[in-house]
Amino acid sequence: MTTATKGPDVPSPPRAPAPPVAGEPWQRLHPRMVVVSVSWLAGPAAALLATMFLARDLLNTHGWIVLGSYIVVAAVQAGHEWVRYRTTRFRITDGELELRSGLLFRTDKSIPRDRVRSADLTANPVHRLFGLAAVKVGTGERTGKSEDDELVLDGISRAQAVRFRALLLHRGGPDGADAAPALPVPLARLRWSWARYAPLTVTSLAGVLAVVTGGSKLLDTLGLDLTESRVARDAWDRLDALPIAVAVAAVAAVLLAIGVAGSLVSFAEAWYGHRIEREPEGALHLTRGLLTSRSVSVAERRVCGVELSRPLPLRAVAAARLTLLATGLGGAAGRFSHPAQLLPPAPLNAAHRVTADVLNEASSPIERVALRGHPxxxxxxxxxxxxxxxxxxxxxxxxxxxxxxxxxxxxxxxxxxxxxxxxxxxxxxxxxGLGHALSGDYIVVRHGTFVRRTVALRRGAIVGFTGRQSYAQRRAGLFTLTATTAAGKGAVRIRDVDVAEGLRFAEAALPGLVAPFRAPEPSPAE
The missing domain is CATH 1.10.287 (Helix Hairpins)
Incomplete structure (x- = not known):
C-alpha cells in the first residue's frame, strides 16, 4: 500500500550540551520522602484493621499473619526509599537537567533543556501533608519502554518543584531571575453543574466492581467466611423472604447507588479546582485535584490538536470529554492520571468553546466542518x-x-x-460515525460506536501517512489511512476509506507528499 513520510515539523540538529554553570551544586531529594514512600500501605492497612475490628469474632491466626506481613513490607519499602534518598542527586544547569541515582547499578540521565516538551507536577495527599511534590519531565520521545526511561523528580519540596517547572519550560537561568511577572490568561474553569454527567461514564460501573471485588478479596485474604457472620445471614434471610423481583430490584438499587456515589466522589476528587490558563511565556497550564493535586504545563508550540470522545451515554445527553494532543504529553492513563485530559464530561458546546480557546482559533475545527462520509x-x-x-x-x-x-x-x-x-x-x-475532512490547518477524523472519537490534528504535526489493507478491504476497494504524529497515541487512523479518496485526502493535507507515489488518473478523453 502507499506509504509516504516527511520530516518532523520542529526538528533540531543535534548539538553538544551546554557546559554546566560553574559552582551549580548537586541537590538531594527531601528526606521526608522516606515516610511518604510507605503511604500506599495506609489505605489497605486501614481497611484491614477496620475489617479485623468489625469481624473480630471470626478473627484467626491467619489475619494476624497478614497484618504482620504489612509491617514487614512497610519496613522494606522504607529501607529502599532511604537508599534512593541517599544515592539520588540532580541539578539544573543552563543547558541540561541532570539526574544521578542508584547504589549497585548506577544510572546517569541528562535532558537538554531545549528538548523539554512538558512538565507535570503532581502531589498526592501525603505529598501535600509533608510539603512535597513530584515533577515528571516529558521530551516527546517514544522508546517503547517502561516509565523507568522517564526523568522524574519524586520527592522534592513543592516550592522547588514549581521553580524547576518554570525553569524547564521558560528557558530561564538556574537562578530564576528572568521569570516573567505577567499574569496568566484564564481559558476555562470547572462548573459543578457538570457533575450530573459523572454517573454516565464507566466510573459508575467501575466503582461497583471495585467495591465488590475489593471487599471479597479482603475477606478472602483474611480467611473470613461471610456465611459464618450473623449480620450477613440476617441480611440474606431478609432478601430471601422478599419476592424474587423485589429482591433483584433492591440489590440493583443498592449497587446503582454505590456506583452513582462513587462516580460523584471520583469527579469531585479529580476535578476540584480545575482551570486552564495560558501563561505569558507561551504555555498552557492545567490544574486540578482535591486530594491529589495535578498541575501540568505544556509549551503551546507543542500543542498539535484535541480529541473529543463521546461514549454512548454522553452522546444521548449532548456531552463529551476533551483531551489535549501534544508532543511529550501522552494520551493514556499512567502514573500521573490522565495528564492530557482537558475537561471532565461536559456539555458539547462547552467542549467546542474550550477547543477553540486552547487551539487559539476563532472556532472549533471540529464544529465548523461537515465531515465526508465513507463508501x-x-x-x-x-x-x-x-x-x-x-x-x-x-x-x-x-x-x-x-x-x-x-x-x-x-x-x-x-x-x-x-x-x-x-x-x-x-x-x-x-x-x-465514520467521517473525515480538512478544516483549515487541521484534519478532522471521526469513528467509533460505544465511544465515538473525533480528532482534530494540526496538519503541520503530521509526520507522514501510511496506508494498510486487509484481504477483505482489498476486495472492497477500501484501506485504512494512518496519519503518524508525535502527539497523543502517535497515530490518527481513517478507517475503511476509499483508496482514491484517501490518497486525495492525504495529498490535500500535505501537498506534494503523496503525489510521487500515486498513479496518474486517466483523463476524461481516455
Missing part, C-alpha cells in the same frame, strides 16, 4: 461483523452452555436473533 462498502463490512459473525458466536456460546446444563435451552434459540438485531443497530451507528 457503502464500509457499511457492508460492519453489517457482516454485527449481523453474521457476532450472532454465530453468541449462538455457539449459549448452545455450549445449554448443552452443559448451565443455561436454559431457550437462551440458545434467542441469542442469535437478539444479537443480530443489536449488531445491525450498532453497525449502522458505526457507519454513520
Amino acid at each position: 457503502r462498502a464500509a457499511l457492508r463490512r460492519r453489517l457482516v461483523r454485527g449481523c453474521l459473525l457476532a450472532p454465530a458466536a453468541a449462538a455457539a456460546l449459549t448452545g455450549a452452555g445449554a448443552a452443559a446444563g448451565l443455561l436454559p435451552w431457550w437462551t440458545a434459540a434467542a441469542a442469535a436473533p437478539f444479537t443480530a438485531g443489536c449488531g445491525y443497530a450498532l453497525a449502522r451507528d458505526a457507519y454513520r
